[in-house]
Amino acid sequence: MAKLQHVIEAQQFTLPLIHELFQTADQMEKILERGGTLDYQNKIMASLFYAPSTRTRFSFESAMYRLGGKVISTEQAHLFSSVIGGETLEDTIRVVSNFCDVIVLRHTEVGAAKRASFVSSVPIINAGDGKGGQHPTQALLDLYTIYKELGYIDGLKIAFVGDLEQGRTVRSLAYLLGKFERVMLYFIAPDFLQIREDIQDYLTRHNVWFTLESELNKIISEVDVIYVTRIERERFGDKADIYEETVKNYFIDRETISKMKEKAIIMHPLPRLNEISPDVDSDPRAVYFRQTKNGLLIRMALLTMVL
Amino acid sequence: MAKLQHVIEAQQFTLPLIHELFQTADQMEKILERGGTLDYQNKIMASLFYAPSTRTRFSFESAMYRLGGKVISTEQAHLFSSVIGGETLEDTIRVVSNFCDVIVLRHTEVGAAKRASFVSSVPIINAGDGKGGQHPTQALLDLYTIYKELGYIDGLKIAFVGDLEQGRTVRSLAYLLGKFERVMLYFIAPDFLQIREDIQDYLTRHNVWFTLESELNKIISEVDVIYVTRIERERFGDKADIYEETVKNYFIDRETISKMKEKAIIMHPLPRLNEISPDVDSDPRAVYFRQTKNGLLIRMALLTMVL
Amino acid sequence: MAKLQHVIEAQQFTLPLIHELFQTADQMEKILERGGTLDYQNKIMASLFYAPSTRTRFSFESAMYRLGGKVISTEQAHLFSSVIGGETLEDTIRVVSNFCDVIVLRHTEVGAAKRASFVSSVPIINAGDGKGGQHPTQALLDLYTIYKELGYIDGLKIAFVGDLEQGRTVRSLAYLLGKFERVMLYFIAPDFLQIREDIQDYLTRHNVWFTLESELNKIISEVDVIYVTRIERERFGDKADIYEETVKNYFIDRETISKMKEKAIIMHPLPRLNEISPDVDSDPRAVYFRQTKNGLLIRMALLTMVL
Incomplete structure (x- = not known):
């Protein structure tokens, strides 16, 4: 060892x-x-x-x-x-x-x-x-969860949703995923919460395919993993309306998951606030408590x- | 098991x-x-x-x-x-x-x-x-203490003294005692701190004998168990004189216990404030530390x- | 045992x-x-x-x-x-x-x-x-450190430096050292932070040799142990200049230790503030982490x- x-x-x-x-x-x-x-x-x-x-x-x-x-x-x-x-x-x-x-x-x-x-x-x-x-242990357990739930990592399509700008979890996980073959990364966030350029540069340098989007709906049926992150009210300052729109746009409920692949998984580092509806918890694709x-x-x- | x-x-x-x-x-x-x-x-x-x-x-x-x-x-x-x-x-x-x-x-x-x-x-x-x-574990340990110290529970005369209105300990213990045969319960408190009607109704429905009193002296020589509860200053608001009178009336000291049965026991859920004099501690009937x-x-x- | x-x-x-x-x-x-x-x-x-x-x-x-x-x-x-x-x-x-x-x-x-x-x-x-x-366990571990590092305690020359007035560590250790033969104690502090009279009286009664000094330089080359204590800013009130002078006078750096005996040791109860320079840490005579x-x-x- x-x-x-x-x-x-x-x-x-x-x-x-x-x-x-x-x-x-x-x-x-x-x-x-x-x-x-x-x-x-x-x-x-x-x-x-x-x-x-x-x-x-x-x-x-x-x-x-x-x-x-x-x-x-x-x-x-x-x-x-x-x-x-x-x-x-x-x-x-x-x-x-x-x-x-x-x-x-x-x-x-x-x-x-x-x-x-x-x-x-x-x-x-x-x-x-x-x-x-x-x-790092959070990033490793996230990676391990994908590996354990889906059996492999090479070639997977993985969407990150929410506040990607400050989330060290997303940043470290994107870094680790970059080491695998043919992964495709979708960063879904409003502009001002998008993943930072240093990670984008890193992925470009390592020939990792990725795209920046603002709409979840576009790719929901394509991806193998949806990694949802916490959207904190305080990050929006006085833009209460934008906060509420963002939460609504990225909210994962039964309707959202009805569009997902049968074998896809939903992850969340926890604690969740109001990003995922509790009635999704019993769906086998909701793996966030197994992540723990x-x-x-x-x-x-x-x-x-x-x- | x-x-x-x-x-x-x-x-x-x-x-x-x-x-x-x-x-x-x-x-x-x-x-x-x-x-x-x-x-x-x-x-x-x-x-x-x-x-x-x-x-x-x-x-x-x-x-x-x-x-x-x-x-x-x-x-x-x-x-x-x-x-x-x-x-x-x-x-x-x-x-x-x-x-x-x-x-x-x-x-x-x-x-x-x-x-x-x-x-x-x-x-x-x-x-x-x-x-x-x-x-519930406090109520169970109280019940166990009575059983262990006196050997049985059926037929015992048990007095509760102090602030009975809010004490969840007293409420749960009274509930459990109601399951035993021929117990007699004495609730000793000033009117506004007496045991609530829901417990009284429960005891009545289950044919448990009980009485409401305000004076401890009347029954001190009769009962097998005196369960003393904390009397908190804040519960009396601006009635400082009533607070002091209550503490004085229900204070357990060597004189009080001289009137008790030889085999009776004094219990207290702890922490005590000024309900029981420390010079009672060494009396074999003081079981509150054994309760722990x-x-x-x-x-x-x-x-x-x-x- | x-x-x-x-x-x-x-x-x-x-x-x-x-x-x-x-x-x-x-x-x-x-x-x-x-x-x-x-x-x-x-x-x-x-x-x-x-x-x-x-x-x-x-x-x-x-x-x-x-x-x-x-x-x-x-x-x-x-x-x-x-x-x-x-x-x-x-x-x-x-x-x-x-x-x-x-x-x-x-x-x-x-x-x-x-x-x-x-x-x-x-x-x-x-x-x-x-x-x-x-x-007491701090005083005992200090004493044990001297014994372990130097092999014996009788006859040692031990300097205490810094705020000796309030330090319970120094007081207890001086007390214990007084039990050994021919130890010589040097209390190095500004007047208003000197060791209190009760300890001085105790040492006098037990025929322990000791001296009060304000300068470290005088004795640095003579002693076997330098026990440095924390000098806290708050103890000096509005005398900022005296504080800074005291810290400077008693500061242990590579120059200070160059004057020490080869077998002498520097002790400190920790946490240190700015009494000892970090570049002293690697000197074998710096035993404060071994004290732990x-x-x-x-x-x-x-x-x-x-x-």
Whole structure:
């Protein structure tokens, strides 16, 4: 098994490493069905969260416990530097790495995980660093969900819908999809929320086919994956009418999904606000709650790979 | 052993189920004396608290650890829905049930636990839902304390003292006591804090003898159990004098207990404010700290019954 | 092995007990190298913190997990008494001691740990009680660090630098050092931040040699240990210039350490603000991050001694 040292950004993950990760995640599912393992019962994971993200924290902590390990945990890591003047992230990491075998770090600053990895004596896993930063385990679990639900990734048509401009999830996933053969990416958003040029440039450089659209209806019946993202009211400022129109245009309800391919899937990173109607939940194509379960498997796999 | 699916409200507990629960709790005490068990070491409990209640949370988490299990925990579950617009309880439960084998839910809204049970793929245990809602494990541990201290429940004379109007503990316990034979209930409170009519109607319908009183002294020497509840200053608004008179009238001190039966017991759900004098603590009839221990046993028993 | 009942204050620790503690800590290092032990897997530690101190909490929780034990934890223990009027510390301790085998208590009031020990049915370990109170495990880990790095304590020359007036760490450590033979203590601070008279009196009574200085340069080349403490801006009020001069005078950089003995060590309780230059970190004489690791060993040792 390849030894990962740290999990900092999506860019680290080559195709062979991705395949190995997915195979490990598949094994984790079997381990989970047998009730977990106690193999890691002398290992301690530290959840070092500088801002609360209970969803992500629970996912990692459950993963560690299913592996038999232990967890020390804070969602108030900023208090390490509560003294006037503050403690540097580097000092905190040097201290915490004495107490554990792996650190899961959530931070508010872009690049924090990389900085932590430079001084840590134990592996760092980036659980999100800043709005414009990375959240590689989310991108990996999204990719794994597509692979697991559809069986392959090469050649798939994948639509991203909603606020694509700021979503680090979409950005990282688009990056990873670019490594596969013949994928076709549809970015569906109003102009001012479209995917940024850096990702477009990256895809162009790597000969990945993509298109920018504003209407979902045009492509709904063609694509294999619809990846829906949260549309936050605050992003629209005083344009209340545009906000409401956007929500309405991209709303996924039973009528929308009636136009989808039978084998297509609907994904969402959660929490959802009002992008998807609850009466879609029972449709087999709605995989967003299964995404959560896949997140557990991917995090178990990553923990075994770094430990 | 009967398989409980969820623990939502006191009303679920029939007499046979109560007896089975108490027998299981008795076994748990033996297990505890032997240092706990590792039988549940591949099980994870999620403490999902929408408001802090460290006392209740510690009791459940200690119970799970004594069974060998693991715990993921938050007292800030409201942050699951911190995004503008919020995530529904239902979505949160669907997500969290992927990470664990049982959810202990504390919520601020009446009926939350029932709603959670409709969508959860794992058992839900209600650890309190709203001021006017249910807190069934507290009622069960109170009932178990009476049973354990006195050996039986049928025919007992039980006084409730203090603020009976809002106390969900008293309401649920009165409900459960109504299932036993020939119990006699004394509700001792000032008029405006008396037990509500819905409970009175329930007791009348089930032919349970009860009386409403305002003076504790009248019945102090007759009863087998005095269940004291917290009298909160804020409930009296600007009636400071009535507040002080009430506290004084119902205050339990050495003089009060000198009038009690030798075998009677004094209970309190804790925390106490100034209802009971600390110099009563050492009296063998003061069982309120043993109640806490019994809570641990009942929660261990409930966990084994749902898992 | 001597049975400790509670760990409340530095004063409890006689020379024989200190030696036994250090031997136990040495054994803990070996256990840690083997990946910890599961000997205490049926024991529960409660972290009962009335104010957050994640550094100390993580250290204790990691120690308990390395011993195989379990942990229930709160950094909001004040919420036990959130009800208007409050619950006494004594009542909270009586409740919590039903849920665990040892309580690690952090409190904001001087003397809280001692009060807790009077009513607890399980051992209490003081993890800091008030600014002017005790933090005995910190003092013990500091002492252990000197012993471990230098091999002995008798006859050492030890300088304390910075804000010595309020630092409970320095006060407790000076107290413990007073038990050893022929130590020489140098207290380096501006007048208004000098060590208080009570400690000076104690040292005089016990015939411990000490001197008060304001300049670090005078003694830098003589001493075996430089114990640097945090200099907080707020302690200087409106004397911004004195603050800056103090920081500058006591700043430890590569030039400072070039004057130190080759075998001397630099300690700091952490977090540091701007007392030590980061480019000193890689010098083998900078032991402040190893102090953290020693803290883990001392806490493992104390846990085994009380359990």
